[in-house]
Amino acid sequence: MNNKVMRYFIAAVAALCALAPVAGAAESKPYAKSVIQIWMWGGPSHLDTFDPKPAAGRDYTGPYDSPISTNVPGVFVGQKLPLLAAMADKYAIIRSMTHGSNAHETAAYMMQTGHEPGVGLVYPSLGAIVSYFKGAKAGYAGKIPPYVVLTESQGRFSEEGFLGPLYKPFITGGDPAKKVFAVDGIVSEGLTDARQKERRALLDSLDTLGATTPGIPDFALAERYEGEAYEMILGPTKQVFDLSSEPDQVRERYGRTTFGQSCLMARRLVEQGVPYITINYKGWDTHKDHFGAMDKMLPELDKGLSALLADLEAKGLLDTTIVWWGGEFGRTPKVSWEAPWNGGRSHFGAAFSVLLAGGGFKGGVVVGATDARGETVAERPVYPRDLLGTILERMGIDPDGTIPTPQGLDMAIMPSSGAAPGSGRLTEIE
Amino acid sequence: MRTTSFTIVLLLAAVASLHAAGAASPYEAAAWPISANAVDREVEKSLKGAGLALRAPTSDAVFIRRVYLDALGAMPAAAETKAFLADPDPGKRAALVAKLLEREEFVDYLSLKWGDLLRIKSEFPSNLWPNAVQAYNRWIRDAIASNKPYDRFVAELLTSSGSNFRDPPVNFFRAIPGRDPASIAGAVSLAFLGARYDAWPKEIRQSMAAFFSRVAYKKTLEWKEEIVYPDPRPLDATGGDVRLTLPDGTAAIVPDGTDPRKIFAAWLTGPGKTMLARAFVNRAWYWLMGTGIVEPADDIRPGNPPASPGTLNLLADEFIASGFNVKKLYALILTSRTYQQSSLPAPGEGATPAPAGFARYAIRRLDAEVIIDALCRIGGSGERYSSPIPEPFTYIPPAQRTIALADGSITSPFLVKFGRPARDTGLESERNNHPTAEQVLYLLNSTDVKKRIDASPLLSAAYNMPTAKRDDQIKAIYLELLSRPPTAAETAKAREYFATPGLASRQAAADLAWALVNGKEFLYRH
Incomplete structure (x- = not known):
C-alpha cells in the first residue's frame, strides 16, 4: 500500500470511528484559537528548569541540587520555579525533545519550522503557518496583524520563509515594561489627535506625484494602508497596547520586567483574537557564569509564565490558548567549571525540555524521559515535527496538508517521515 | 471618507493634467537634452510595433535624483542638486553618469546586489560565517571598483579552489543551501544564466549537475575555515573521458583528470558567452528600469520571450564587444532616452498601471537599505543593527551606510519591515519593494522617524529660518528631500500650513519635512 492509499484508508477508518460514539470525548474538544509561543532565545538549561537530576551530583546540578515537588504527585521541577511548581497540573512537560543539533541557527530553524535545513527552501515558522491558515484568508478581520512578535525579531532566519512577506510577523518594537509601550507606528509620544489630523491633511495636499500618476497599484495600496494606519493611530486599537489600563496588582503579578509585561501583553492580544503571538525572550545563551544569570532570570520566568497561565485560566481563555515554552535546544548537563566558563553550560541538542499548556492539552503530564544525567533521551523521543504537528493539529490545521511556494508548488507543511525524523504526534497529552 | 479622498484624487488629477498641458511640470522637460542612442533605436522599433512611443524627457531635477538612486542607491544632497540644475553644459547628464560610476557608493550598491544574488550571509541558510563573508564581500567590491571584466569575474567564481578566507571566490560554493551537485548547478544557472534550474531539459540538468559533482569541502584546524577543492576522482567510475551536454545543447568532453568545473566555465565564457551576456544585461536592465526585457529577469527560458528582442541582442552584443565592461553597459543604458524618459502617463493616457514595452520609466519603491540610509542622513545618526551571530568580533560603526553592509545576517527591525531580502534563494523576487501596512504605520507615526525628522541636523538651518524667508525655507526643505524646488501651488499649500493657529514655525517646518x-x-x- 503506498502512502496515499494508506492515508485514504486511515481517513476512512477515522470516518467510521467518528460515526460511533466517541469514548474519550477527545474528538469533541474545540480547537485552540491562539498560540502564545515563549521562545527561550539561546536555549534554556533543561536540568535547571523542568528536568532536574539531583542524583547526578554537583558537576551536573551546580548549586541547584534541591528540586521541588509540584502539585502533581511525583513530578519535580527546578528549585527556582516555585510558582510554576504549584501549578504543574496546568501544563505538560516534554522531557525528551531532541534533534541533535548544537548550532543556534540550525536548531532554531528546526524547532520553529519542523524541517531539516539544506533542501534549498526556507520553510515558514509555525507562526507564519498559523497566520496563513488563520489570518485574512480565513476571515480574520482584527485590526492587529494575525502574527505578532513581542518585541524583537529573532533574526536567525526569516520567519515567513517561502510563504512570503504577507506572512511576516508584526514586530512591536518598544518595551512594555516602560511607562509608554511605544509600539512602532501605533503609539506615538507627544502628538495630539488634532495635530495628527492636520499633518495628514498636509501630507495628502502635497502628494503631487501621486496625483499625477493615477493607477499605480503600489500607490493605491499605500493609500489604503494610510487610511488603515490612521484608523489605528486615531482609533481604539492603540488602547490594546496601553498596559496602564491594567490594575497595578495584575501588572505586579506578572513582574515589571520586559518578559513579564510581554506575557501580560500577550494575554491582551489573545483577548483581541490574535491567533499567534511570539515572545522572544532573550538571555538564555549562558556559556559563562550560568548560575549567576539563572539566579536572576529563573524567578523572572517563574513569575511571568505562572501569572500568564493563571490569568488565562481566570479569564476563561486557557482552554482555547496554547502556551508553548521552549528554545532551540537545552544546555549541556555537565557544568564547565573551568575558566573561562566559570560554571557555564553550552549548547545541547541531544535532549531537552519544552512545555505545552492550555489549548485543550492535558496538564500534569510528563512525556518522555532522559537518562540519569539528562544527556540522552531514555524514552519516547520527541522530534521537532512531532511537537509542531501536534500544535497545528490542536489549531485545526492538518500538518500533513500543504502550503504553496512562490513558484506555485505545494509543499508539505510538516516533513514526511522520510524527510525528517519523527516518532508521532503527542497523543499522550491530547 | 473614501468618497472624499477619491474626489480629491480626481481634483488633483485634473489640476495636474492642466499643469502638463500648460504650466511647466516639475517632472518633465520641454525638449530632449540628449540625442537618441542605439538602445533607443531598438526600443523605439519595438514600441512602434505596439503603437507606442517613448514618453517626454524627464526634467533635470528628476534625472539627477533618479540616476543617483539607480547607480548609487542614494539621494543627491541639496548642494549637488543645485549645482547640477544650475550647470549650463548641454552634456551635463552624460558627464554626471560618468562621474557617478566612479563613486564609492556605486561599488557599495552593486556589491549589495551581488550579495543578494550570491546569498552572502554569516548565518542560516548560507552559513558562510563572518570571516568568509568579509573576505568574499571585499573580493566582490574590488572586482566592481576595478571594473573587472564580467566574464573573468564569473570564471573566477566558478573555478576557484582553496581556503574560504584566502581565496574568497571559493565562497560561491559555500553559500549554497545544499551542497549536492544539483543544488550547485541550480545556483550557477540562476546567478549566471538567469535561468531556473527546473526549466532546463532533464539531460542538461543532469549534465550541469555532473559538472559540479566533484566540488569537495574539507575543514581545517582554523575555526570556520574551509577548503573548497576539486575531488580528483574521475566522473566516470571506470575512468576515461565523459561526454556531457552544455546548456546550449552542444556536447562537451570532460577528459579524465580534469576539473569538470573548468570545462563548464570555459564554455560559459567562450562559446556560451552570448548566454552569459544576455543574462547579465537583462539583469542590469531590470535593476535600472524596474522590468527585465525578459521578465522575471531571472527566468530566461524558451517559453518566456523578451519584450524587445532587438534591445536584448544589442545590449548583449555591445557588452561582449566591450570586453564585458559593466560600467560601459551601465553608461549605455543610463545615457539613453529610454532611461531618461518620464515616469508619468502621457496626457490623456489615463490610468496605466504598467509601462508597456518600456514606454515610461517604471515607478517603484526604494530599497529598504536606501530608505534607511536616507532617514539616517536626515536624522544625523546611524541605524542600530543587530546581529544574531554568536561571536563578539563583528563591529558595525554607527556611520556605516546600510547599502555597504556585507553581511545579510546583520539586520535591523527597519530592514526586516521594508522587505530586505533574506538571502535565502538568490531570486530577484526575494527583495520585496511593495508597501505594507506596517511600513506605512512606521513612517507615519513611529517615534524613530519622528525623532530623526524633528531633530534633523541636516534640516535644522532650514527649520530655523525667519518668517520673512518663508519661501526660501520651503524651497530648502524641498531641495534636500525631493531634489527639486517646490511648485508655486506647493509653496502656497505649505505657507497655508505654516499659518495654522498655534503652530510654531519650527514645528511647522518639521511637519513639512515629515x-x-x-x-x-x-x-x-x-
Whole structure:
C-alpha cells in the first residue's frame, strides 16, 4: 500500500470511528484559537528548569541540587520555579525533545519550522503557518496583524520563509515594561489627535506625484494602508497596547520586567483574537557564569509564565490558548567549571525540555524521559515535527496538508517521515 | 471618507493634467537634452510595433535624483542638486553618469546586489560565517571598483579552489543551501544564466549537475575555515573521458583528470558567452528600469520571450564587444532616452498601471537599505543593527551606510519591515519593494522617524529660518528631500500650513519635512 492509499484508508477508518460514539470525548474538544509561543532565545538549561537530576551530583546540578515537588504527585521541577511548581497540573512537560543539533541557527530553524535545513527552501515558522491558515484568508478581520512578535525579531532566519512577506510577523518594537509601550507606528509620544489630523491633511495636499500618476497599484495600496494606519493611530486599537489600563496588582503579578509585561501583553492580544503571538525572550545563551544569570532570570520566568497561565485560566481563555515554552535546544548537563566558563553550560541538542499548556492539552503530564544525567533521551523521543504537528493539529490545521511556494508548488507543511525524523504526534497529552 | 479622498484624487488629477498641458511640470522637460542612442533605436522599433512611443524627457531635477538612486542607491544632497540644475553644459547628464560610476557608493550598491544574488550571509541558510563573508564581500567590491571584466569575474567564481578566507571566490560554493551537485548547478544557472534550474531539459540538468559533482569541502584546524577543492576522482567510475551536454545543447568532453568545473566555465565564457551576456544585461536592465526585457529577469527560458528582442541582442552584443565592461553597459543604458524618459502617463493616457514595452520609466519603491540610509542622513545618526551571530568580533560603526553592509545576517527591525531580502534563494523576487501596512504605520507615526525628522541636523538651518524667508525655507526643505524646488501651488499649500493657529514655525517646518518623507515622491523612484 503506498502512502496515499494508506492515508485514504486511515481517513476512512477515522470516518467510521467518528460515526460511533466517541469514548474519550477527545474528538469533541474545540480547537485552540491562539498560540502564545515563549521562545527561550539561546536555549534554556533543561536540568535547571523542568528536568532536574539531583542524583547526578554537583558537576551536573551546580548549586541547584534541591528540586521541588509540584502539585502533581511525583513530578519535580527546578528549585527556582516555585510558582510554576504549584501549578504543574496546568501544563505538560516534554522531557525528551531532541534533534541533535548544537548550532543556534540550525536548531532554531528546526524547532520553529519542523524541517531539516539544506533542501534549498526556507520553510515558514509555525507562526507564519498559523497566520496563513488563520489570518485574512480565513476571515480574520482584527485590526492587529494575525502574527505578532513581542518585541524583537529573532533574526536567525526569516520567519515567513517561502510563504512570503504577507506572512511576516508584526514586530512591536518598544518595551512594555516602560511607562509608554511605544509600539512602532501605533503609539506615538507627544502628538495630539488634532495635530495628527492636520499633518495628514498636509501630507495628502502635497502628494503631487501621486496625483499625477493615477493607477499605480503600489500607490493605491499605500493609500489604503494610510487610511488603515490612521484608523489605528486615531482609533481604539492603540488602547490594546496601553498596559496602564491594567490594575497595578495584575501588572505586579506578572513582574515589571520586559518578559513579564510581554506575557501580560500577550494575554491582551489573545483577548483581541490574535491567533499567534511570539515572545522572544532573550538571555538564555549562558556559556559563562550560568548560575549567576539563572539566579536572576529563573524567578523572572517563574513569575511571568505562572501569572500568564493563571490569568488565562481566570479569564476563561486557557482552554482555547496554547502556551508553548521552549528554545532551540537545552544546555549541556555537565557544568564547565573551568575558566573561562566559570560554571557555564553550552549548547545541547541531544535532549531537552519544552512545555505545552492550555489549548485543550492535558496538564500534569510528563512525556518522555532522559537518562540519569539528562544527556540522552531514555524514552519516547520527541522530534521537532512531532511537537509542531501536534500544535497545528490542536489549531485545526492538518500538518500533513500543504502550503504553496512562490513558484506555485505545494509543499508539505510538516516533513514526511522520510524527510525528517519523527516518532508521532503527542497523543499522550491530547 | 473614501468618497472624499477619491474626489480629491480626481481634483488633483485634473489640476495636474492642466499643469502638463500648460504650466511647466516639475517632472518633465520641454525638449530632449540628449540625442537618441542605439538602445533607443531598438526600443523605439519595438514600441512602434505596439503603437507606442517613448514618453517626454524627464526634467533635470528628476534625472539627477533618479540616476543617483539607480547607480548609487542614494539621494543627491541639496548642494549637488543645485549645482547640477544650475550647470549650463548641454552634456551635463552624460558627464554626471560618468562621474557617478566612479563613486564609492556605486561599488557599495552593486556589491549589495551581488550579495543578494550570491546569498552572502554569516548565518542560516548560507552559513558562510563572518570571516568568509568579509573576505568574499571585499573580493566582490574590488572586482566592481576595478571594473573587472564580467566574464573573468564569473570564471573566477566558478573555478576557484582553496581556503574560504584566502581565496574568497571559493565562497560561491559555500553559500549554497545544499551542497549536492544539483543544488550547485541550480545556483550557477540562476546567478549566471538567469535561468531556473527546473526549466532546463532533464539531460542538461543532469549534465550541469555532473559538472559540479566533484566540488569537495574539507575543514581545517582554523575555526570556520574551509577548503573548497576539486575531488580528483574521475566522473566516470571506470575512468576515461565523459561526454556531457552544455546548456546550449552542444556536447562537451570532460577528459579524465580534469576539473569538470573548468570545462563548464570555459564554455560559459567562450562559446556560451552570448548566454552569459544576455543574462547579465537583462539583469542590469531590470535593476535600472524596474522590468527585465525578459521578465522575471531571472527566468530566461524558451517559453518566456523578451519584450524587445532587438534591445536584448544589442545590449548583449555591445557588452561582449566591450570586453564585458559593466560600467560601459551601465553608461549605455543610463545615457539613453529610454532611461531618461518620464515616469508619468502621457496626457490623456489615463490610468496605466504598467509601462508597456518600456514606454515610461517604471515607478517603484526604494530599497529598504536606501530608505534607511536616507532617514539616517536626515536624522544625523546611524541605524542600530543587530546581529544574531554568536561571536563578539563583528563591529558595525554607527556611520556605516546600510547599502555597504556585507553581511545579510546583520539586520535591523527597519530592514526586516521594508522587505530586505533574506538571502535565502538568490531570486530577484526575494527583495520585496511593495508597501505594507506596517511600513506605512512606521513612517507615519513611529517615534524613530519622528525623532530623526524633528531633530534633523541636516534640516535644522532650514527649520530655523525667519518668517520673512518663508519661501526660501520651503524651497530648502524641498531641495534636500525631493531634489527639486517646490511648485508655486506647493509653496502656497505649505505657507497655508505654516499659518495654522498655534503652530510654531519650527514645528511647522518639521511637519513639512515629515509630509515630504511620507510622500510617494520621496519613497519611490520616479
